[in-house]
Amino acid sequence: MSILQLSLFVAGANDEIRQQVANLGQAMDAEVGPGNWTLEVVDVLEEPEKALQSDVFATPTLVRIVPLPILKLLGGIAQSEKILSIIASDGKPNQSR
Amino acid sequence: MTADPRLQLESSFDKGAVLGLFSAMPDGIVVLDDAGVVLYANTSAHHMFGGRPLLGKNLGLPIDLGNSCSEIESIDSAGRIGWAELRAVAFDWLGQPAIAVSLRDTTERRALAQQLVLAGRVFESAREGIIVTRPDGVIVSVNRSFTEITGYSAEEALGRTPRILKSHEHDRAFYTLMWKAIAKNGFWQGEVVNRRKDGSLYPELLSISRIRDADAQVTHLVGIFSDLTRRKADEAALEAAKLQLRQSEKIREELERREAIANPASLSVVSSMYSVVPLSQSARDVFAELVSRYGEILALALENLALKAENPVSDQLRELADDMGYLQAGARDVAELHSMTLANNAKTVPPMKAKAMIEEGRFLVLELMGYLVSFYRKNYYRSPRPLDPVDAANSKASRRRPKKESA
Numbered sequence: 001m002s003i004l005q006l007s008l009f010v011a012g013a014n015d016e017i018r019q020q021v022a023n024l025g026q027a028m029d030a031e032v033g034p035g036n037w038t039l040e041v042v043d044v045l046e047e048p049e050k051a052l053q054s055d056v057f058a059t060p061t062l063v064r065i066v067p068l069p070i071l072k073l074l075g076g077i078a079q080s081e082k083i084l085s086i087i088a089s090d091g092k093p094n095q096s097r
Numbered sequence: 098m099t100a101d102p103r104l105q106l107e108s109s110f111d112k113g114a115v116l117g118l119f120s121a122m123p124d125g126i127v128v129l130d131d132a133g134v135v136l137y138a139n140t141s142a143h144h145m146f147g148g149r150p151l152l153g154k155n156l157g158l159p160i161d162l163g164n165s166c167s168e169i170e171s172i173d174s175a176g177r178i179g180w181a182e183l184r185a186v187a188f189d190w191l192g193q194p195a196i197a198v199s200l201r202d203t204t205e206r207r208a209l210a211q212q213l214v215l216a217g218r219v220f221e222s223a224r225e226g227i228i229v230t231r232p233d234g235v236i237v238s239v240n241r242s243f244t245e246i247t248g249y250s251a252e253e254a255l256g257r258t259p260r261i262l263k264s265h266e267h268d269r270a271f272y273t274l275m276w277k278a279i280a281k282n283g284f285w286q287g288e289v290v291n292r293r294k295d296g297s298l299y300p301e302l303l304s305i306s307r308i309r310d311a312d313a314q315v316t317h318l319v320g321i322f323s324d325l326t327r328r329k330a331d332e333a334a335l336e337a338a339k340l341q342l343r344q345s346e347k348i349r350e351e352l353e354r355r356e357a358i359a360n361p362a363s364l365s366v367v368s369s370m371y372s373v374v375p376l377s378q379s380a381r382d383v384f385a386e387l388v389s390r391y392g393e394i395l396a397l398a399l400e401n402l403a404l405k406a407e408n409p410v411s412d413q414l415r416e417l418a419d420d421m422g423y424l425q426a427g428a429r430d431v432a433e434l435h436s437m438t439l440a441n442n443a444k445t446v447p448p449m450k451a452k453a454m455i456e457e458g459r460f461l462v463l464e465l466m467g468y469l470v471s472f473y474r475k476n477y478y479r480s481p482r483p484l485d486p487v488d489a490a491n492s493k494a495s496r497r498r499p500k501k502e503s504a
Contacts, residue, residue, distance in 0.1 A: 011170040011178050044170075044172055044176070044178065045178065048172065048175075048176025048177070048178075049176060051172045051176065052172070052174070052176060055154055055155065056157075056172065057146055057149065057151070057154070057156050057157070057171065057172055058156070058157070058169045058170060058171050058172060058181075058183075059169065059170045059172065059178075060169070060170075061157045063157075069132075070155070071132075071133075071158075072133050072155050072156070072157030072158065073133075073157055073158050073160050074133070074156065074157030074158060074159045074160065074169065074183070075159055075160050075161060075167040075168075075169050075183055076159075076160035076161045076167050077160075079160060079161075082160060083160065086158070086160075
């Protein structure tokens with residue numbers, strides 16, 4: 001099984017965002033297990049070029065790089081359960097959400 | 098990407114009124130497929146993303162669908178950030194499941210809100226007291242410093258007029274002139290004596306200005322004042338210090354004059370301890386260097402006092418005393434060094450600091466004198482003074498005692 005590889009693009013890392021990232025990490029540990037995922041946080045205020053290179057148009061955007069297909073989720077990263085249910089699925093999110 | 102047949106469908110909509118309507122909307126409208134790929138974006142949406150091509154790009158799936166609204170930051174083609182409120186709903190786009198996204202640009206609103214927050218912080222953190230009144234004089238806002246200076250809390254001041262501060266120290270004509278100036282120039286500044294809540298009087302420097310709205314109507318008056326009590330006290334203390342300095346210089350001159358009379362051969366009582374001619378005259382450059390070193394030590398001592406620093410003031414003083422000892426300096430040289438340094442300071446440093454230096458200097462000069470005496474006690478030799486003290490100064494380094502020596 002390949003490691004779940006995620007990038008989170010944010011504009012400025014404040015305490016709220018740090019807390020949300022921590023929650024997301026905990027949820028991921030519970031769902032896919034520690035060591036089976038990576039999460040890179042990109043602050044677009046610091047590195048705007050990374051957002052342009054990755055075709056990220058807004059923040060917060062969570063990008064699932066691996067496994068393919070690339071999946072992008074926009075906004076609301078506080079809802080880690082909802083996010084997990086989407087990224088853990090194989091590709092397209094189900095429309096019942 | 099343009100090969101996607103669904104993108105071609107847009108052209109069939111061009112004729113429709115719906116897209117025309119969208120393009121006129123100030124909010125950004127974007128249609129996404131169920132993977133987040135942009136099928137349609139109106140003019141405002143393109144504008145919000147700084148002209149970045151959107152069609153066929155994956156904008157991302159909005160996590161929140163329905164009526165809830167989330168805050169996002171948009172990134173334009175130059176990497177600049179804007180703010181927007183995002184609302185997304187699932188709907189059918191040409192028979193396929195799709196997501197309609199509306200984006201409301203909040204960048205300007207946000208900047209205004211931040212400006213308001215900043216203005217509020219400036220208002221509250223100003224050291225000056227600030228009173229804002231309506232044109233009829235009723236107080237609508239005061240800041241923290243107002244309360245600190247006057248003793249009236251905001252609750253006590255709001256709804257009343259600045260007359261609560263009136264001291265009756267000024268006559269009616271004073272206020273008439275003040276209001277006339279405000280009516281004529283929109284501005285007045287001057288010193289006013291006001292009364293605190295506890296009844297005590299205090300001098301303040303007061304500026305009053307009018308605030309007008311876009312139609313040039315006066316909406317408010319703003320009074321900004323600083324308490325002059327401290328400054329007045331500081332000024333008095335500085336004057337006293339200057340007077341003291343002048344007096345001590347007079348005493349020194351008088352002493353010298355008397356010595357000159359008593360010892361016509363210019364061998365003065367004090368300076369004959371070790372020196373014949375004051376260092377300030379016999380070795381001007383060396384003396385100037387001593388003055389500057391002593392000034393630095395004084396500044397360090399002050400820093401210790403004010404900032405709880407731990408500069409090795411005593412070590413440096415002892416070193417200075419040793420160097421002066423090698424130059425065979427006497428008590429008069431120390432006195433002269435001290436008064437010249439203070440006189441220099443009075444010209445160059447702020448008044449409060451100069452005053453503090455004078456006070457701290459009293460201890461410093463005593464300490465220096467003590468070290469000089471102990472230098473002579475240790476290295477007592479009554480060799481004739483070198484003919485040229487500059488030589489002595491130049492060779493002093495070789496004779497300087499090792500730095501490590503217990504105090």
